[in-house]
Amino acid sequence: QVRLVESGGGLVQAGGSLxxxxxxxxxxxxxxxxxRQAPGKEREFVARIRRSGSIYLADSVKGRFTVSRxxxxxxxxxxxxxxxxxxxxxxxxxxxxxxxxGANLVEYWGQGTQVTVSS
Numbered sequence: 001q002v003r004l005v006e007s008g009g010g011l012v013q014a015g016g017s018l019x020x021x022x023x024x025x026x027x028x029x030x031x032x033x034x035x036r037q038a039p040g041k042e043r044e045f046v047a048r049i050r051r052s053g054s055i056y057l058a059d060s061v062k063g064r065f066t067v068s069r070x071x072x073x074x075x076x077x078x079x080x081x082x083x084x085x086x087x088x089x090x091x092x093x094x095x096x097x098x099x100x101x102g103a104n105l106v107e108y109w110g111q112g113t114q115v116t117v118s119s
Contacts, residue, residue, distance in 0.1 A: 001025070002024065002025060002026070002027070002095075002108050003024070003025040003110075004022055004023070004024050004025075004093045004094070004095055004108055004109065004110035004111075005022065005023050005025075005093075005110060005111070006020060006021070006022045006091065006092070006093045006110045006111065006112060006113040007020070007021050007022075007023075007113060008020040008021050008113060009091060009113030009114045009115045010114075010115070010116070011116045011117075011118065012083055012115075012116070012117055012118070013083075013117070013118055014083060014084055014085055014117055014118065014119050015082060015083065016083050016117075017079070017080060017081045017082075017083065018080045018083060018115060019077060019078070019079050019080070020034070020077065020078040020079075020080070020091055020093075020113060020115075021075055021076075021077050021078075022034075022075065022076045022077075022078075022093030022110055023073070023074060023075045024074040024075070024076075024093075024095055024108075025074070026074070027074060028051060028071050028074055029051070029074075029095040029096060029097060029108075030050060030051050030096065030097045030098065030099070031048055031049070031050055031051075031095065031096050031097075031098065031099055031100045032048070032049055032069055032076040032093070032094065032095045033045070033046075033047060033048035033049070033076075033093075033094040033095070033100045033106070034046040034047045034048070034067065034076070034078045034091060034092070034093060034094070035091070035092045035094055035103060035106075036087075036089035036090065036091045036092065036115075037089055037090050037092065037112075038086075038088060038089040038090075041089075043092065043103050044058070045058050045102065045103065046058050046061055046065065046078070046091070047061065047065060047066075047067040047078060048067070048100055049067045049068065049069050049076060050099075051069075051071065053069075055067055061080075061087075064080065064081050064082045064083075065078060065079065065080050065081065066078075066079045066081075067079075076093065076095075078091070080115070083115075083117045084117060085117050085118070085119045086117075087115065087117050088115060088116050088117050089115060090112040090113065090114050090115075091112060091113055091114075091115050092109055092110055092111075092112045093109070093110035094106040094108065094109055094110070095107065095108045096108065
């Protein structure tokens with residue numbers, strides 16, 4: 001079975017940094033991605049990285065967040081800098097063997113980890 005387990009969430013002051021990790025069990029996926037969902041809002045795309053290392057970030061986080069992966073460890077990372085209160089959300093790791101263009105194309109989801117940014 002495939003499991004994605006996120007870690008690293010927590011409470012941080014605005015302007016601070018936080019790093020998230022997601023470990024995928026047993027395999028290397030073509031695409032790994034991060035989404036987030038704030039209360040009352042739809043789940044939104046944050047970042048994705050291909051097995052090749054190709055990266056794409058949402059405009060809302062570009063310049064502040066970075067995504068990377070360690071294929072040997074089947075792990076994807078999200079480094080979040082210059083955090084804003086509007087970044088507060090549950091962050092979900094996602095993975096698939098196809099290109100992830102949107103949430104509807106995600107094959108596997110993690111359980112999520114809470115990130116709270118205080119003002």
